[in-house]
Amino acid sequence: MADKVHILGAGLSGMVAAINLARRGREVLVVDGGKGLGGIGGLHPSVHSTPVDPAWMSAQVGVDVTSAFHPLKDFLAGVGDRLYRLDPGPVHAVERGSRKGSIDYLLYEQAREAGVQFQFGTYLKDLREIPKGSIIATGLQPEMYDYLDIPCQITRGYASVGKSDRQPWCGSIFSTYTDDYFYTNCANKLSYSLLFGRKKVSLHALEACKKDVKEKFEMELDKWEFFTGRVPTGSARNPRLFHDGYILAGTLSGAMDPGALFGIHGAILSGKVAADAVEDFDGAVKEFKRLTRFYRLAYYMRTIFSRMPRGLDMFEFNRKHRVLSYPMMALASLSIPGYRKGLWSREIMKGAERIR
Numbered sequence: 001m002a003d004k005v006h007i008l009g010a011g012l013s014g015m016v017a018a019i020n021l022a023r024r025g026r027e028v029l030v031v032d033g034g035k036g037l038g039g040i041g042g043l044h045p046s047v048h049s050t051p052v053d054p055a056w057m058s059a060q061v062g063v064d065v066t067s068a069f070h071p072l073k074d075f076l077a078g079v080g081d082r083l084y085r086l087d088p089g090p091v092h093a094v095e096r097g098s099r100k101g102s103i104d105y106l107l108y109e110q111a112r113e114a115g116v117q118f119q120f121g122t123y124l125k126d127l128r129e130i131p132k133g134s135i136i137a138t139g140l141q142p143e144m145y146d147y148l149d150i151p152c153q154i155t156r157g158y159a160s161v162g163k164s165d166r167q168p169w170c171g172s173i174f175s176t177y178t179d180d181y182f183y184t185n186c187a188n189k190l191s192y193s194l195l196f197g198r199k200k201v202s203l204h205a206l207e208a209c210k211k212d213v214k215e216k217f218e219m220e221l222d223k224w225e226f227f228t229g230r231v232p233t234g235s236a237r238n239p240r241l242f243h244d245g246y247i248l249a250g251t252l253s254g255a256m257d258p259g260a261l262f263g264i265h266g267a268i269l270s271g272k273v274a275a276d277a278v279e280d281f282d283g284a285v286k287e288f289k290r291l292t293r294f295y296r297l298a299y300y301m302r303t304i305f306s307r308m309p310r311g312l313d314m315f316e317f318n319r320k321h322r323v324l325s326y327p328m329m330a331l332a333s334l335s336i337p338g339y340r341k342g343l344w345s346r347e348i349m350k351g352a353e354r355i356r
């Protein structure tokens with residue numbers, strides 16, 4: 001194996017892998033298609049939210065990411081006509097992109113300090129220039145799914161970015177106008193809203209969503225950009241650490257929750273596993289399987305739900321019958337790759353109150 005390790009993708013998993021390898025004395029080159037930090041395709045700046053224990057996660061991957069995660073001060077959920085206030089539990093907001101305060105910036109600083117080299121502005125459509133054994137960590141971009149023939153789904157919709165003075169918070173809406181959902185996240189004075197679906201999101205849906213957002217969250221969002229990306233939910237068997245002689249990391253490896261598409265948690269943990277895979281094949285495979293062991297079950301659960309009528313009131317059922325809904329809530333928690341710190345979906349429902 002060559003001493004110099006190549007990593008394609010300067011996102012979460014690529015940089016976590018790079019930091020770990022450089023600290024072990026490896027020469028590391030990270031190649032990315034973006035002009036600089038923050039990725040390609042105009043996806044960022046953005047604010048994501050995820051259930052996470054930042055201190056625990058930092059210890060797992062050997063990289064301190066705690067300062068990038070902001071515990072939510074408020075968490076609202078709209079379901080049809082109703083609005084609920086949830087307990088934020090372990091849900092945190094995290095900024096993405098190139099700004100100071102984003103997790104990408106935090107990782108980049110640590111990577112530079114560890115001696116990682118970066119080559120930006122090199123967007124690859126195939127892997128002929130990247131040696132076998134390299135780490136491929138290209139997130140939601142389509143090329144590597146196509147080149148490596150990895151089953152995927154297209155996710156698409158509309159995104160809106162703006163300024164905000166609010167404390168970190170998240171508002172989500174589950175409605176009949178998308179098969180996924182709408183969310184708005186806020187942190188570091190930045191607000192990011194996304195209406196997305198794995199089926200087409202029509203302009204009619206966007207208008208209905210805008211009206212809903214105004215009524216429920218008193219937010220007027222006017223500027224929307226079309227958003228699209230690939231997610232690894234094309235097959236129940238998708239999670240894979242090795243493929244075609246390459247090591248995969250992050251969303252491309254299937255380290256994503258197939259239900260709600262939480263991808264931050266799995267990307268960070270799988271970056272560490274990818275670094276381990278450079279030196280310890282068997283150990284890394286074992287750990288990767290452990291991280292993603294609920295993927296298949298969650299995939300089938302999502303498939304069943306996507307065939308049920310959209311108006312079905314699972315939220316109210318879960319809120320009122322927490323004992324009966326326990327297995328479903330447990331699966332929703334465990335399907336986030338590597339999530340092992342309690343059942344977040346139960347925690348957020350504990351104090352759920354209907355406010356409208």
Ligand SMILES: Cc1cc2nc3c(=O)[nH]c(=O)nc-3n(C[C@H](O)[C@H](O)[C@H](O)COP(=O)(O)OP(=O)(O)OC[C@H]3O[C@@H](n4cnc5c(N)ncnc54)[C@H](O)[C@@H]3O)c2cc1C
Pocket residue numbers: 008009010011012013014031032033034038039040043046047048049050122123124125137138139140141143144194229249250251252256261262263264265267
């Ligand atoms: C807009 C948006 C909102 C999201 N919201 C949430 C959320 O709220 N909660 C949550 O948990 N998850 C969310 N996700 C998912 C989560 O962010 C991703 O799963 C996670 O970032 C994946 O990390 P990664 O390391 O796989 O890739 P990324 O962090 O996306 O990094 C991929 C990198 O690879 C580079 N790249 C890609 N293709 C090429 C190529 N061919 N050649 C060269 N460079 C390339 C890109 O420029 C980028 O820098 C969201 C994703 C997006 C895009």
